[in-house]
Amino acid sequence: MLYNKYFKMHMKSSFEYRFNMFLISFSQVFICIAEILAVWLLFQRFETVGSWGFYESLLMLGIIYTVYSITECFARGYDEFAKLIKSGEFDRLLIRPVNIHYQIFGSRIEMSKASRIILGIVVSIIALVQIGVDWTVWKVLVLISTYLCGCLVILGLFIIGAGISIYTIENLEFVNIITNGCKELSYYPINIYNKWLARFFTFIIPLACFNYLPVSFIVGNPATIPWLCAISPLLGGLFIIPCLIFFNLSIKRYQSTGT
Secondary structure, eight states, X not given: OHHHHHHHHHHHHHGGGHHHHHHHHHHHHHHHHHHHHHHHHHHHHHSOBTTBOHHHHHHHHHHHHHHHHHHHHHOHHHHTHHHHHHHTHHHHHHXXXXXXXXXXXXXXXXXXGHHHHHHHHHHHHHHHHHHTOOOOHHHHHHHHHHHHHHHHHHHHHHHHHHHHHHHHSSOOHHHHHHHHXXXXXXXXXXXXXXXXXXXXXXXXSOSGGGTHHHHHHHHTOTTSOHHHHXXXXXXXXXXXXXXXXXXXHHHHTOOOOOO
């Protein structure tokens, strides 16, 4: 497959300078550990946040680290789509007889994000062990769908940012605020925020659908509706559809930058 060639090419270029990749990976893990420490210090002061303890929040933090890092690793082309436009590379992609999304996926793969993926998985496992979840088949399926939905939601945000950059040429800062803000927002239960903010990140950008709601089902939060929390990742994954429609419509209005 063509994507395998893209993947091998990026792997080779990433490990061409192994020490540099190690330093980048280490710095990213160090930043993540600092964020985890900040959350831990908060719970040392307040013990609970919105009736949630430290390990429940740690589980949400581990999930968002994992899905955000996976998306950054394999869909970086959308996140840095403006560079393709400014360099004129996007014009070259359009004239190739290969699906444009296929090419964007293969245009940038950052293997340095793998360290954050591993950290997110480890953090999630530690949180689940400490919580002591009473596992069932449904909870396992919900947990798996949570990661899949999370990747689709973050990918959708990247695609929206790419579609907007077709009109603006430059990446807009508010897109970065939303993508990075989603990550920061996901460290704590969504119900502690103002109602308008909680509704926005539940029904408009379905952040809660792969974080707060399914985690509530897994840990057995009595304040939520179990069946609704269980299917929330499936509903949240539909967010990718309007994002793709917007991007495809934006491409039809694309005019070359003349680079």
